[in-house]
Structures are given as structure tokens and as C-alpha cells.
Amino acid sequence: MTGGGPAVSREHGLALLRQMIRVRAFEERCAELYGQGKIRGFLHLYIGEEAVAAGALQALGPEDAVVATYREHGHALVRGLSANAVMAEMFGKATGCSRGRGGSMHLFDAATRFYGGNAIVAGGLPIAVGLALADALRGQRRVSACFFGDGALAEGEFHESLNLAALWTLPVLFVCENNRYAMGTAIERHQAQLDLVLKARGYAVAAESVDGMEVLAVEAAARRAADHVRSGAGPFLLEARTYRFRAHSAYDPELYRAKEEVERWKQRDPVKGFTALLRDGGQLQPGDLERIEAEATAEIEAAVAFAEASPWEPVEDLLRDVQAAPGAAAGVTP
Amino acid sequence: MTGGGPAVSREHGLALLRQMIRVRAFEERCAELYGQGKIRGFLHLYIGEEAVAAGALQALGPEDAVVATYREHGHALVRGLSANAVMAEMFGKATGCSRGRGGSMHLFDAATRFYGGNAIVAGGLPIAVGLALADALRGQRRVSACFFGDGALAEGEFHESLNLAALWTLPVLFVCENNRYAMGTAIERHQAQLDLVLKARGYAVAAESVDGMEVLAVEAAARRAADHVRSGAGPFLLEARTYRFRAHSAYDPELYRAKEEVERWKQRDPVKGFTALLRDGGQLQPGDLERIEAEATAEIEAAVAFAEASPWEPVEDLLRDVQAAPGAAAGVTP
Amino acid sequence: MKTTYREALRAALREALARDPRVFLMGEDVGRYGGTYAVSKGLLEEFGPERIRDTPLSESTFVGAGIGAAMAGMRPIVEVMTVNFSMLCLDQIVNNAATLRHMSGGQVAVPLVIRMATGAGRQVAAQHSHSLEGWYAHVPGLTVAAPATLEDARGMLAAALQDPDPVVLFEHATLYGLEGELAADAGPVDLTRAAVRRPGRDVTLIAFGGTVGKALAAAAALEPEGIQAEVIDLRVLRPLDGETILGSVRRTRRAVVVDEGWRTGSLAAEISARIMEGAFYDLDAPVARVCSAEVPIPYPRHLEEAALPQAAAVAEAARRLVKSHG
Amino acid sequence: MKTTYREALRAALREALARDPRVFLMGEDVGRYGGTYAVSKGLLEEFGPERIRDTPLSESTFVGAGIGAAMAGMRPIVEVMTVNFSMLCLDQIVNNAATLRHMSGGQVAVPLVIRMATGAGRQVAAQHSHSLEGWYAHVPGLTVAAPATLEDARGMLAAALQDPDPVVLFEHATLYGLEGELAADAGPVDLTRAAVRRPGRDVTLIAFGGTVGKALAAAAALEPEGIQAEVIDLRVLRPLDGETILGSVRRTRRAVVVDEGWRTGSLAAEISARIMEGAFYDLDAPVARVCSAEVPIPYPRHLEEAALPQAAAVAEAARRLVKSHG
Ligand SMILES: Cc1ncc(C[n+]2csc(CCOP(=O)(O)OP(=O)(O)O)c2C)c(N)n1
Ligand SMILES: Cc1ncc(C[n+]2csc(CCOP(=O)(O)OP(=O)(O)O)c2C)c(N)n1
Numbered sequence A, B: 001m002t003g004g005g006p007a008v009s010r011e012h013g014l015a016l017l018r019q020m021i022r023v024r025a026f027e028e029r030c031a032e033l034y035g036q037g038k039i040r041g042f043l044h045l046y047i048g049e050e051a052v053a054a055g056a057l058q059a060l061g062p063e064d065a066v067v068a069t070y071r072e073h074g075h076a077l078v079r080g081l082s083a084n085a086v087m088a089e090m091f092g093k094a095t096g097c098s099r100g101r102g103g104s105m106h107l108f109d110a111a112t113r114f115y116g117g118n119a120i121v122a123g124g125l126p127i128a129v130g131l132a133l134a135d136a137l138r139g140q141r142r143v144s145a146c147f148f149g150d151g152a153l154a155e156g157e158f159h160e161s162l163n164l165a166a167l168w169t170l171p172v173l174f175v176c177e178n179n180r181y182a183m184g185t186a187i188e189r190h191q192a193q194l195d196l197v198l199k200a201r202g203y204a205v206a207a208e209s210v211d212g213m214e215v216l217a218v219e220a221a222a223r224r225a226a227d228h229v230r231s232g233a234g235p236f237l238l239e240a241r242t243y244r245f246r247a248h249s250a251y252d253p254e255l256y257r258a259k260e261e262v263e264r265w266k267q268r269d270p271v272k273g274f275t276a277l278l279r280d281g282g283q284l285q286p287g288d289l290e291r292i293e294a295e296a297t298a299e300i301e302a303a304v305a306f307a308e309a310s311p312w313e314p315v316e317d318l319l320r321d322v323q324a325a326p327g328a329a330a331g332v333t334p
Numbered sequence C, D: 001m002k003t004t005y006r007e008a009l010r011a012a013l014r015e016a017l018a019r020d021p022r023v024f025l026m027g028e029d030v031g032r033y034g035g036t037y038a039v040s041k042g043l044l045e046e047f048g049p050e051r052i053r054d055t056p057l058s059e060s061t062f063v064g065a066g067i068g069a070a071m072a073g074m075r076p077i078v079e080v081m082t083v084n085f086s087m088l089c090l091d092q093i094v095n096n097a098a099t100l101r102h103m104s105g106g107q108v109a110v111p112l113v114i115r116m117a118t119g120a121g122r123q124v125a126a127q128h129s130h131s132l133e134g135w136y137a138h139v140p141g142l143t144v145a146a147p148a149t150l151e152d153a154r155g156m157l158a159a160a161l162q163d164p165d166p167v168v169l170f171e172h173a174t175l176y177g178l179e180g181e182l183a184a185d186a187g188p189v190d191l192t193r194a195a196v197r198r199p200g201r202d203v204t205l206i207a208f209g210g211t212v213g214k215a216l217a218a219a220a221a222l223e224p225e226g227i228q229a230e231v232i233d234l235r236v237l238r239p240l241d242g243e244t245i246l247g248s249v250r251r252t253r254r255a256v257v258v259d260e261g262w263r264t265g266s267l268a269a270e271i272s273a274r275i276m277e278g279a280f281y282d283l284d285a286p287v288a289r290v291c292s293a294e295v296p297i298p299y300p301r302h303l304e305e306a307a308l309p310q311a312a313a314v315a316e317a318a319r320r321l322v323k324s325h326g
């Protein structure tokens, strides 16, 4: 992506930039709100990794499905959940995308086939395999995309899921967001094999590794990968090499990495980098950035106001939705 | 191993043959005893696969450790458990190698560091990693060998164990007894990647695949592998390609494979093949085979008599050995 | 019509597959092998490999895949070969299947049926003899049931498939060969009520799955002594049918709970606690439990029998209750 | 000496590591990160990476590796970050750690200590708020304990390491910050007895781990009303100390069991059943349970609080018992 400027239209370039900026703005605001006690529990920020969700989700259509982790605010917003619904969920309000039951780690939206928000590391991979299995059984040409961290690579479910998806030629797009750390454990200290393309070969799964700090590179790779999956050729493992700029969660004292390392990666900030690229390429014109930032701020402030004004679920409804009301239909959203 | 005769001494050749013959004889007798109701529960016969245990265990010394599966009569006998103790265990008698508590699937012998007899597929792999970790922590140059079937390859614990052993450079010899079936599921229908050397590469683990029907080939490969492990170079994955001549267990109607396939593999019977090889090479002389077979029969008949004559554990001792008697020392056998 | 528990289960599977194209069966060796307990024998030939799916040994992932497929609108029946291996997929069942509807604020349904064999009694030793029904009955979001009769073997699956939420069905491994008569038109049964399998007035024996037969045997043994034992088959382990249990105990004023789980923390403890809470003032004697001894189940027959609840122990417990008071 | 629960745990770890070269600590983020709850902070620097071992996210395998190392004579302390993830290693704990001694006829010992954080109360929602102590307390071969005080946080580890069999220690996540006084020479404690944390004569409140504080708060609230509640901290969840429990209940004739597990199939059910069996004729009222509501724990504070057992509900249950009779 160096030299010459990217081959991206102004419209699409600005759309990508807008997504990254609103995700960034959303989370920076969340960090403040966490400090104020408005958001509680765990808060895992995606700051620094925005190019992955923003780029990869371009490859999906509305018919496709997404499964993500507890670090999924960005995915939810890019997928199309409203900032209002996500922010209200962060607050735990009844108007939240999961009626407030889930909070930051459990964003759901059946309408956009956004299936969480899973806080058990690697726990989402089998689910994605199952979503894809349903499509395969019904002959539907849809992609189920599953995002997970490098830490998940070590879990048995990663292994079982890649094998099963490959064995049954299922349309799963596995996206490993390799931010080099599982909490405080650097990938070198949790993985014996750092070449994920080789890892994928252990399941005869096609794979590619991409620079996760470059949104256009991610998008292009994800489109190739999704095309492969959609064509019926089986699953694909896409590794996006990225970095988390913030602590793992609010509790993390960050003893395990040097400030200099973080600073070095911040030089590769995906938002700043793409902004510069678009500016150099002429797609970003004077005033654009300010407008996008202002829109993002307005959207997020509106979301905060919405969340603040929203009601809590009544405590009498505590037991609601544990199981369907007796006699209810399955309420399934295929 | 074709042509020219094997490079094996008469003494060692006969020793290997003796092991395979006594394992075979032991299990054929067990099948009878199962029919008579003397042995009960599950009975998983190793018949057809004897060259793997007989060959691989040559690479271990008494200081090394072994972890096996529910198909482990052969490993136990070759490792040095007495036929008496194993047969008594098959009967469930108090003189059995596990005091009768375990039966066929749970043979244990602390003296020879034979750590089971594990009936959860892939459940033994983490244990072997732990045995090896203890050695690594104490600076002991010992090998922990872990036998498991092709079915175990699909389990998460296979993945986790290979990664952990490789990451920590632990002295584990992983031996996959690939008999092409996990119960009724052919390996092509449970594994997306059939090349196990490639699979091992996913963990940067050294690996080799060997003809599991040829005891000398298995022994040679196991020695190379054990040398690698003992040298401190980390774990090794040895695949032995073999075949189970009998049903998975006594309950198996064998609907999933053709008689012809079984017959074809029986042409490669490791006992017959090695007998012929030794005869052709001159190591096996007239009378040898008859003597070995007679000794095996005598050993096994003595074991049956021993088991028959042995007492049951008194029912009052039901709760014995659930935990150590209060105040007891750990009773550990390092 | 003469049939077996195994055949009744198979008939239920066949009907479900024939009736609803969203239904499929998935698990280890359900296809080519014919099912470890031969329950699904012939279904592969009848319905093909797309709908009768042999899986690799990957419990966590094929159960998780069942969850995902259910979320997408299919009606998967996942067979976990035995409860012993279900510890490997417990995370998926508890943290996803049972939890997704609530955690998503009611948006995501998991209409999944999980079948598994359970229990001891076949001398397969410690790792293959678990009875963990009580653990599953602890988990909100699940419905848990245990067919103990041909009618329930035949009818529970259809009811489970109609449930919009996950249902776990436990088939006791010693029951597959159970023979008996079944109405040719036997159909769905409810998944809500316990059943009185034998009426009586002196003591209530409460059992489920593999222990129902033992409770009935105990009741038969007590009859000549003049003790009329009522036998309740719980059928549904979650939610428990408190009405039937308490109704019976209030009448008989005594109860013995029979459970193949280890005594401490058994489902029997829950039943006892519920009777304490709901019928304390009606009791003439404390509720007794006959459970498995607190030991990994040993291989030899005499020790296994000593470890498991037996009819004689049930009868003896009932006798003690009846004699102690009243 | 002023200290915290967290520091007491750390002091116990440090002492164990210093005292016995066979001891090592292994788990996710116990080293560089300093422990998720900062319990092991500084230990990596003090004892080095061989003995303070960060593991990959592979719960089943690092617990299994702890079992193997224990079999070989080491004294591993394995930290499973939280009980929520322990479902992924439950098979290893049940089928190997708890079972190997018996299944091997007494030849194989597994002197392993497993520590895990447990419980809800921090708004981390359904997948991170489990209380599964009752499940572990169900398993023969395990000793299970839950330190609720600084003394026990400091002393249980040493006792567990002396045990030749596996011990599981549950640290309630809301207790790490607990502050108080601890004797400078505080040492090992027993792993057998429950403790009376507050004497009383009118009703026994039975709690453990995270609910002990709530029971004490309830007792304090009842005092002005003239109700003297005795508070028992179970401490050891397996084997249960029936003597202390029954001794107290026979005196007070009433009991409330407080348990953060979901009500159905809770450990509280076992306690209730044992009181039924051991003190039925001494009871003036049925044993009551205050447990978690049967719902995946929701995120927002008001719903989480409503789902969990609270001091007010404990006091109310006690009040009802005292008023109902006697
Ligand atoms: C099975 C499981 N084990 C442990 C945890 C605790 N935990 C939460 S996030 C995390 C690190 C995961 O790292 P990675 O997969 O790389 O994702 P990242 O946080 O870097 O996005 C851990 C250990 C968990 N949630 N689930
Ligand atoms: C975790 C687990 N799942 C299922 C089973 C049931 N089971 C016992 S043996 C077996 C097949 C294992 O095949 P493989 O590993 O190839 O070993 P083989 O029997 O061929 O020696 C299965 C599915 C089990 N014991 N453990």
C-alpha cells in the first residue's frame, strides 16, 4: 500500500474512514463513561484494531452472519447495529441491543445476523461452524464470519472447528485478529507455530495473512477469502496482524509490554494512516475529516443521551427470556 | 524392509516376535473369556496392531513413562506388566494390576511407570505432557510416551497438548496408532488433513510416519523419535499406520467396512509377516516358533489360572483408595 | 405392538426426520456404525449422509455446531455418545445453548435436542459410568428429561423438538434392551409432568431413568409385607414437577428418593430439599435417599453392584421409614 | 498486621514456593500479567519463569499437565482463571484427577491443587458469573474448599499442598479486596471443619465463600429484632462437616442455607437434605434456602442484585422461620 495512492474511490474510502472514526470515537467515549461508572463490568477496547472489522466486514452481505468475541463493539457498529442500541447496551438499559442483559461483551442483533458477543475464548467458533452447516444443508450461499483473537488459537475448539469446517466443506470465514497478546501473554509465549498459514494447512484449510493495520489490505484479503468461501470451496482462515493500543481491559496494569512497543505500534495507527493515505491520494478533501469527525461525535453523543434517557428493565422481568414463554414459537431468525 | 532380510540379531528378533506372539495369544484368550463371561464390560482388542507397541516400546528405558488408551493390553504386557497381573485385572480380581478396580481399560503399574489405561479419547495426552513437565523441571532426561488412536487427532486436547509440549520443549513422544478408524468412522471421514507430518508442522513439532505393520520399522522410527525427545529437542509425533483386525469392541457389528478390506490387511499380519521375515533371514530356526508359541500359551494359561484362583476384593473395601487414608503420605511414585 | 426402548427411540427419530426437513441427526458414529447402542441403525440408509452425520471426535465443536445450526433455524438432534464425554462439551451447553436466549435479550433461540446415554451397570468402570443428570438439571435455560418407559422413549423426542429451547434427553444405557408393548399409534408425550407408575399409600419412592425399574422392584418386594409403596417416575428433571411429588408425599407422608448419581450433591438432594420446603409439616419421617456410593464406579460386578442403588436398599429404606413412625 | 485477602493468598503462594521445590504455579497470565486478580503479582520476578508458568489458553491441557506433573511427584498449583472456564477442564478434573487413585488400585496419587476465582457480583454477565462449587463438591476423590476469611486465604493453600489428593480451592472474586487484620504468624489451617463465625441460638445461617459476609450482615440486621442468628461458614465443601452443621441446627432448630449457585441442584440442596436426614426431629421449621435465581446472571446492576442472594433476603427467610413456629 505504499506509493502511488490506493486504488479506492472517494466514496468508498470515506466510508471506510468514517467507520473507523466512529468506532474509535465510540470507544473513547466508552472509556470515559467507564470512568464515570456508567458502563461497568468488563470493557475491552478495540482501539488500534479498527481496520480489521472495518475492512473485513466489507466482504459480507446482509445475508451473511457474524460471530465475534467480547471485544466486539467495532464489529457491531460496522455490521450496522445502531450506536444507540449498542450504547444503551453498554449502559445495561432495556433499549440496548440485548435488552441490557448482555452488556459490552454480549452484543446481539438478529436483524443483521450479528450473533454475539461471546466471552468464552474460542467459544464462538463452533457456533459459526453450525451457522454455516445450516446454510450448507439448505443450499444457501451465505458466509458465516467468525472473529477471534490469537489467544483462541491455543484452545481445542479452534482445532476442532477448523477440522470440522474443512471436513464438511462449510462456508466459514475464520478471521484471527492477531494482536500479538492474549491478555498479558505474548503470542511467542502461547504459540509454538507462529505461521498461521502453516497452521491452517494442518486442516487443509486455505489461509492468508494480512497487515491488519491497513484497512484496504484487510478489505481486499477478506473479499478474496469470502469469495473462496462463498464459491463453495470450504472455509478460509484469514489472519489480520494488528495491535491493541489500550490495556486488555480496565483491570490490566500492562506490566507485560514496554511502553516503547506500544508507541511504535501507535505510529501505525490505522485511522491516522488511512487518513493520510486518502489525503495523499486526493480522496480526502479539505473539510472531509472535520465533517466525519463531527458526525461521529454527534452520533455518539446522541447515543449517550439515548442511553441515559432509556429505562432500565423492570426488576420484575428478571426471569424473562430464560426460556420462551410457554407455548411460544421458536422465534428463530434464519 | 523388503529383500535381503532384516538387520536384526537373532536374539532381538526373537524377543520382538515373542512379544507380539504373547500379546496376540493373550488377547485371543481374552476374547474367549469374554464369551464365557469371565471378562466383562468393554474389551478392545489390539489384534493386528501388535507391531506398534512391540516396536515402539523398545525405544524406552525403565526410567521412561507410558500413557496409553483403553486398547492397551499389548502396551502393558510389552512394558513389563506380568500376564498374571493383567489377566487378573481383566477378571476384576484383587490381584489385578489395578486391584481389579479398572478392568481392561484401566491397566496401571507404577513400578514400570505405566500410567494407564485411559478411556477418554485424547484424555491421556495432557497427562503425558505433565509427566514430561515434571522431568523437565527436575532436569531428568526421561521420555514420556503417549499412545493414542487416529480418532484422538480430532479432539481439542490433541491440539492443546502438541502446542504446549512444543512451546515448552517438553520430552513427550506422541505415538499415533492410526488404524484408519475411530470406531466406525474412517479417517477420511474424521480428518480434513491426512498427512500427519503436516499436522505436526502446525505446532513446529518434528514428525515421522511409519509402517505400523513392520515391527522393525516401528522400532527404528521410535528410536529416532525417542533420541530426538531425549536429546532435549522437544516433542515428536510418530504416526504408525496400522489396522485393527477385530471389531472395535465386542458390541461392534462392523457395518462400516468391507470384509475384503479386513482380509486385505490381514495379508499384512505383523506377526506372520515378521515370522516369515525372520525365517527368511535365518534368525528364526526350526523349533523356535513352536517354542515361543508354547511358552506364550503356557504363560497365558498360567495367568488365567492365577486370575481364576485369585480372590475378589472384599465388598467392604468398596470405598478404599478414593482418597488416601487420612494422614497418609502422598504415596507418589516419581 | 411388541418393541424395545431402542426401537422406540429409533421410531421417534425416523418420524422426526420424515416429518420435518429441518431435523437432522449428528454425532459420533450415528451413521455408518449404526449408533453405539444401535439406536440410529438404518437411518443413514434411509435419510442419507446429509441428515445422518457422523462427526469426528470433537464433542465441544459438534455440540456447538448444533447450537449454531439451531440458531439458524434448523432442528438438530445431537447425540453425545454418553454423558461421560459430555463434560467435554459442557461449556457449549451451559454458556451458549442455555444462555443465548437470555443474554441476547430474547433474540436468539436455540431449538436444539441433545441425546445422551447415561449411567452405570455394565461394568465399564469409572470413566464410563457417570450419572450427571443432576448437573444438567441445575442449569437455567435447559429442559432435561429422562425416558424410563417405552412410551417416553417413543414420545419425548417429538415433544423436545417442539420446544423452542434446548432440551437434553438422557437414555439410561441399561434400558436400551427393555422390551414391552407399545401402542402402534404412540405419539408425543408431555415434557412437564412426573408420572405415578404405581399407586400406593404408605411411602413414595421417587426415581427416574435407570432407577425407576429398581423402585418398582422395591415396591413389589414391599407389597407382601403390607407396605403399599407409590412409585413416581420424575420423567422431567428440569423443571421438576413439584405438584406431583408433593401431592404424593403429602398423602404417604414418607419418601425415598432413588438416584444413580453420587449421593452428595445428587438430584436426590434437590428433591429432598423441595419436600422439606413444600411438605415438611406433612412428613412422618425424614426423606431418605438411596444413591450411588461416593466412589468412582469400580469394574468388578460385585463392587459395581455395591456402589449403585439397588432395589433391596430402596426397599430397606422404605421399610425403615414406615416402621420408624406412624 | 493489616492485609487483604489477595495479599494473604499471595503470601501463602510465596511461602509454598519458598518451602518446597516441588511446588510450582501454572495458569493463564499468572506470570507477566501478574495474575488476573493480581494474586500472583511479583512471584515471577521472585521465583522465575520455570516455577511461575504462563500457559496458553488451553484449560484442559494445562490442568491435565498439572495432573501428570503431580503423578510424577511434583506439587503443582494450577490456577484456572475463573470457574467459568473450568467447564473446559472438567473432564480432566473428574475423569483423571479425582479418579486415578481409585482406578489404579491405589497406585497413582494426584497431589494437585487447583485454584479458581468464582462467583458473580461484578456485572460481568452470564458467561462470567458462575458459581459451580456445588458441582465440584459432588465428585468423590476431590477435596473442595472455599476460603471466606483472611485466615483461610492465608492458610488453606498449605493444607491443600499437604493433601496427597487433589484439592480445589474457590476464591470468590468479590473477596480479593477484603481488608482486615491477620496474625503475622498465621499459618496452615485445617481442611476438615466448618467454622461458627457468629454464635446464636435462634436460627443457623449456613454460608460459604462469597455468601458468608451476607449471612453475617443478615445476622447483624436480625440482632436488634431480638433474633440471635448463628452463622456457619462451611469452609470445606467436600467433605461436608456434618457434625458442626447438625450440632448447630439441633440447637437452633432452624436453618437458612445461603448459596450463590442456582437454587435447583445447589449445594444448599445437599445441606438441606443432610439436615433432613440428620436433624429432622429437632427442626421447628423447614430448612430454607436463599440461592441465586434461576437465570443466567444479567449484566445491569439492579438485575444482577435481584438475581443473587442478598443479606436482606437471608434475614427475611430467617425471620419467617423464627416466626412461623416456636
Ligand atoms: C476459555 C477462556 N479462558 C480464559 C478467558 C479469560 N480471558 C479473556 S480474554 C483473554 C485473552 C484472549 O486473548 P485473544 O484471544 O488474543 O483476544 P484479545 O483479547 O487479544 O482480543 C483471556 C485469557 C476466557 N474468557 N475464556
Ligand atoms: C472423548 C470420548 N469420546 C468418545 C468416546 C467413545 N469412543 C471410544 S473409542 C472411540 C474411537 C476412538 O478411535 P481411535 O482414537 O482411532 O482409537 P482406536 O479405537 O481406533 O484404537 C470412541 C469414539 C470416548 N471414549 N471418549
Ligand SMILES: [Mg+2]
Residues within 6 Å of the ligand: A149, A150, A151, A177, A178, A179, A180, A181, A182, A183
Ligand atoms: Mg490477542
Ligand SMILES: [Mg+2]
Residues within 6 Å of the ligand: B149, B150, B151, B177, B178, B179, B180, B181, B182, B183
Ligand atoms: Mg483408530
